[in-house]
Amino acid sequence: MNLIRTVQHLKLLIPALLIGAGLTQSVAAASATRWYSLQQLEQGRTLFLQHCAVCHGPRAEGTSNWQQPDANGHYPPPPLNGSAHAWHHDLPLLQRTIREGGQKLGGQMPPFAQLLDAPQIDSVIAYFQSQWPDEVYQKWSGKFSAGDTLPSIDDLARLLNKKPDLAYLKQRLQGVEIGTPILSPVKQLYQIQFNDKYLYLTEDGQYAIIGEMIDLKNGANLSKQK
Template sequence: MPVRLIVASSLLLLAAGCDRTPPDPHAMRPDDAAVTSAGRKVYEQHCAACHGARLQGQPNWRLRDAAGRLPAPPHDASGHTWHHPDEVLFRITKYGVARAANLKDYDSAMPAYEGVLGDAEIVAALSWIQSQWPPEIRKAQREVDAAHRANAAKP
């Protein structure tokens, strides 16, 4: 293929808004069967003990325990996980609640998985969680995520 044709084709794609920007490596992929299959295994090994095998969370998850900590919330449609954008869910999982939310003195039983799980494993586990939500909850979370991304992109 002549070089001029390749350059012209590339310029047309760019002009049409079809740039080849790589996808966000931290974006959740609940429709990717390979990712969610791996994510289920990560969830079962690292998350289910607290958040439940069926994503149900711990009893009375909205009430602080004797130590002042909140029990593990559910990750199913009854919880608040879907109210958060992907980036926030990723940061909470990787860095823990206090660091992710910039709350220096926040005490949480939620461990930070930095150094325990790689970024791809965190994305996989969160993608599996999202894949378990009903369509209307997944749609609502995508809207939350899109709004967050739009606000983050503003100068």
């Protein structure tokens, strides 16, 4: 799964950090309401063209088909110019995405921790944020409030790769072919298909419910949506 989408899903679990903490207060006249200076912006442009433009485009416009996964389920580099999702992430998450890349979470972006130090990473963020229209920047800067720290990437990866223990189920359904469990729309319940039935298994693999999952609010049959 793609880092960004994943993180967006997990975002529900992630209380955001206060943005701007620890960043320089110097602000250029040209970008009076933004956190970065003109100097950071210029350094960031050079670094972005050198390291990021090859995938994200020189003006951070990304690829036009960025919402279409390829044959291997990988998403192309998204725009970072305010037209996609980057602005839903607070500064610590953007910094970490650039430091660690997306590979640990099944994505394609390489890590930059060996190539760019923290101030340089801040400057490339300044550069692609300079492509954001003011209203997007304003929404971004009002979006996050003080809270806990980000869970580590390893914790996120573990959460994603977690699958219920199928031992009890296999014991009960001896010889019956069962599909791969996928996380159902209800947290902590996994959906498994066998024959034409749907089964829901708790995370620990001890309890199973057989039937269809209906969203009572709007009547959608969630079992058949996959």
